[in-house]
Amino acid sequence: MAEGKGDIEALIGQIARLPGLGPRSARRIVLYLIRKRAGQMAQLASLMGAVAENSRECLVCGNITESDICAICHDPTRATGEICVVTDVADLWALERGRAFRGRYHVLGGSLSALDEIGPEDLHIPQLIQRIADERISEVILALAATVEGQTTAHYIAEALAGSDVAVTGLAQGVPIGGELDYLDDGTITAALRARRKLQ
Numbered sequence: 001m002a003e004g005k006g007d008i009e010a011l012i013g014q015i016a017r018l019p020g021l022g023p024r025s026a027r028r029i030v031l032y033l034i035r036k037r038a039g040q041m042a043q044l045a046s047l048m049g050a051v052a053e054n055s056r057e058c059l060v061c062g063n064i065t066e067s068d069i070c071a072i073c074h075d076p077t078r079a080t081g082e083i084c085v086v087t088d089v090a091d092l093w094a095l096e097r098g099r100a101f102r103g104r105y106h107v108l109g110g111s112l113s114a115l116d117e118i119g120p121e122d123l124h125i126p127q128l129i130q131r132i133a134d135e136r137i138s139e140v141i142l143a144l145a146a147t148v149e150g151q152t153t154a155h156y157i158a159e160a161l162a163g164s165d166v167a168v169t170g171l172a173q174g175v176p177i178g179g180e181l182d183y184l185d186d187g188t189i190t191a192a193l194r195a196r197r198k199l200q
Helices: 002-016 023-035 037-054 089-098 125-134 148-160 186-194
Strands: 082-086 104-107 139-142 167-170
Touching: 002 023, 023 037, 082 089, 082 125, 089 104, 089 186, 104 125, 125 148, 139 148, 148 167
Parallel strands: 082 104, 082 139, 139 167
Antiparallel strands: none
């Protein structure tokens, strides 16, 4: 019995580490799952195992997928000549929720940060520059956070593309200073995307 209680407490501890949750929320979730163990708990455990085994980064854009190339990169109708650059996959998913953008994406995997010693080679910036050349991109939309790191990254990419035929734009109204895309509502994201401004 003590061993079972240890497993339950360990599960509560693991769930409490998830973003937006704490010990009290984790206890409620675990108790709910235990009561529904025959249905939801077993299905959840099976799905988590499958995702852990099969999920990977898209070889083209960095999105999370179950195959080498994600559905967005595979979709020929999304070859519009526009690439929307985001910091991480959560931002990509946030933009997809709003359904305002029908081009393709590029996930950087973070932001430039001198403090954390994160440089361009630590991100997917070289791959972005290569994609722009290979895919005949006409516009790069920098949908990066309105933070110091996000804007430093945007400035670096804009400078790297200076002198090229590619239009570099950024999100405009609707995104507050210090705002993260994943926490914004769909309407705000859509308005910001449509009112993007040219950066070079």
